[in-house]
Amino acid sequence: MSSSANLAVELRTRKRSADAAFGWVARGSAAFVLLVLAAIALTMTARSAPVLSAMGLDFFTSTQWSPPEKVYGALPFVFGTLFTASIAIAFAVPVSIGVALFITQVAPPRVRRYMIYAIDLLAAVPSVVFGLWGVLVLSRDFGLGRSFLTAGIILAVMITPIITSLSREVMETTPQADKEAAIALGATRWEMIKATVLPHSTGGLVGAVMLGLGRALGETIAAALVIGSALGQITTNPLAAGNSMPAVIANEWGEAGTLHKSALIALAMTLFVITILVNLIANAIVARAQRRMRGA
Amino acid sequence: MATTAVTAAAPLTTSSTPDLRSRPNWRATKSALMTGVMILCVAAIAIPLVAVLGTVVSRGIGEVLRGFPDFFTSDIPVVSRRVGPGMGPAIVGTVLATGGAALLAVPLGILGAVYLNEYGGRSAFARTVRFMTAVMAGVPSIVMGLFIYLVWTMRMGYSAFGGSLALACLMLPVVITSSEQMLKLVPQTLREASYALGASKSRTIATVVLPAALPGIVSGCLLAIARAAGETAPLMFAVGAATRLNPNLIFEANTALSLQIFENANLAFEGAQGRAWGAALTLVALAFSLTLVARLIVKRFK
Incomplete structure (x- = not known):
């Protein structure tokens, strides 16, 4: 017992x-x-x-990158990363928002479902495949060459699905009553979008763009293949060959000596800090927008 | 007064029935124009999708089918100028590296999500972990690759497992975030019913909460695996550049489909480029089937 x-x-x-x-x-x-x-x-x-x-601090301010002379200035690559990412954003943002508006406000339900599928698939294509297409078709067959612009276009294609699906999710939360009220007052579809959908989604859209920017900054392989690997180029000519932080690391790591490797790691560290800042700001904006939407 | 108003209005209504058809005006035209712009945007996104997939299929299919199944079984030619198959070692390498990464990141990520949703809640530690998960999700893949090179490859040498470690680091935050969202959707009443029957917390999680959230969790994990399978940068410094079949996860240099595409894309030889397109087709097919299975699971259990 x-x-x-x-x-x-x-x-x-x-x-x-x-x-x-x-x-x-x-x-x-x-x-x-x-x-x-x-x-x-x-x-x-x-x-x-x-x-x-x-x-010293010259690492961030010097424009000369010359491994044989043991001179490492990262500025051209920081510039190249920001420049290609800006080109990508300039192409991707209007297109993404247009597609998201079409999916949520215009397309009939059946078309909407297939379009969402297609965008998911576009997001699933590995970046190296875009890189391969960029180098063998866009830059060689179409004669665009290897340049900031080619890299920017490839990056734009890669981040468009991300920005589109995030924007679509935000736009879908627009209250139906707001939209119906706008239509009842005689608004056309575009006026309805301008009066209800866009103001409602602004915060979420900014966040979506920032997340896309984060992806574009960190993308390595596609950029490494099509950017042209020029050393020390700081120019705003989009057709010039350039270089970006991740592309330099990918292309030079193989034959780098000790100090050179250390320089590439410092470059990675710089990239790490920039992308994390962009992502955190994006997350904060998205979270605030979500709170506001729940409150409304 | 009222009668004059009626008589004044009368001729208007009698002369013609009111025209209710919407007349073309600037506002309607503008709305139609903007719809047109949206359709142009859809075309702008459809063209690259069709162009990329079309090229991958048209240039890859011949390569993949020539002397079937040689492409999937033969070793990679050591002389890249040579025309012909295959990509066998790269396919095995991709499966090993990605599979190893899934074995590491999926259990760890799901357990982490269980902690965040079932134990941590809004505690300071859980909020820190959530914040750091968001930070980790933003780490560029090449940084993850360098990190694994410094802590693993430099000591242990090239292997598929090094690639697994790098991919697992990339997958972990994705698995945690998507799993936590799925756990959040499980109704509180299910947990309370289980406690009322006398089940402990761990038993409730294992037999009630996780099974309820399973379809969503599996689908999130599959999407993370599909993303990882296509990654190149994290593998560059960890996997190596083997040309022969290496079925061993832990030892000896290996290779992967993405690495082969990257290397061959830079070569000017017909044969190398052909193999790159073949590898691209294989990789795209792999990523698409994982994505489609994930979508089907979500649709089936919704």
Whole structure:
């Protein structure tokens, strides 16, 4: 009698400790994210120290990048990254918003479903495939060459599906009553969009564009294939060959010596900081827009 | 007064029935014009999609089918000038690296999401983890590749597993975020019913919450795997450049479809470019089928 009571108590405590153990395993898995990020920050900082102590702040301001002379100035690549990303955004944003408006406000339900499928598929095409098409078709067969513009176009094609689907999700939350009220007052479709859909979605749209920008800044392979790998070019001529931070890392890592590798890691670190800032601002804007929409 | 108004209006109504057809005016024209602009936007996005997929299929299909199934089984020619198959080692490498990454990131990510939604809630630690997950999702893939090179490849050498580690780091935040969203959709009443029957918290999660959220979680994981399978930059510094079949996940240099496309795209040889298109077709087919399966699961269980 007493032994079976003891057994019951023991079983219950064992069950409780298994329960607690599961909780701790889950907590540990969540903590893994912090661990990996800390490891990335620490390793990258440690490995980029040599070039930063050799070059000082010149690393960020010098326009000369010459591994044989041990001179590493990252400015042209920072410029190239921002320039190609701006070209991509300039092409992608109007198109994405137009497509999202068409899907949510114009297309009949059946067409809408197929278009959403098609955009999902476009988002699933690997970036290296766009790069291959860019280098063998767009730049060679169409004669566009390897340049900022070619890279910008390829990046635009890659980020359009992301911006489109985020914009579509935001636009879909426009209250039906607002839209019907606008139509009832005699508004045309475009006036209805201008009066209800666009004001309602502004915050979400800005966030979507910023997330697309984050993707464009970090995209490596497509840019590495079509940007042209020119060293030290700072020019606003979109047809000139240029270079971007991720493209330099991908193209030069193979034959880099110790200090050169350190310079490339410092470049990666710079890219890391820029993209994280852009992404965090984007997330904050999206979160605020979502809160406002729930409140409305 | 009222009668004069009626008589004054009378001739108007009697002379003709009111014209209710909408007359063309500037506002309607503008609305139609803007609809036209939207259709142009749709065309602008459809053209590259059709052009890229059309080229991949038209240039890749011949390569893939020539002497079927040589393309899928033969080793990669060491002399890249040579015309002919194949991509066998790259297909195996992609499957190994992506599969390994899924084995690492999926359980870890789902457990992390379980913590965030079932245990952490709005606690400070959970909010920190959520914030850092968003940060991690923004890390460029090439940075992840360099990181794995520094902590793994430099010590352990090139292998498919190094690629798995890099891809797992990229997948982890995606799996956590999508799984947490799915767990959030599970009704609180299900959990309460399970507790009322005397089930412990871990048992409730394992037998009630996770099964209820499973279709959504699986679909999110498949999308993350599809994205990972196409990644190139994280593999560049971890997998190596083998040309022969290496079915070993842990040891010896390997290769991957994406890496082969990247290398061959830069070569001016007909044979190399042909193999690149073949590899692109294979990779696109792989990514599309994973995406479609994910969509079907969502549709089926909605």
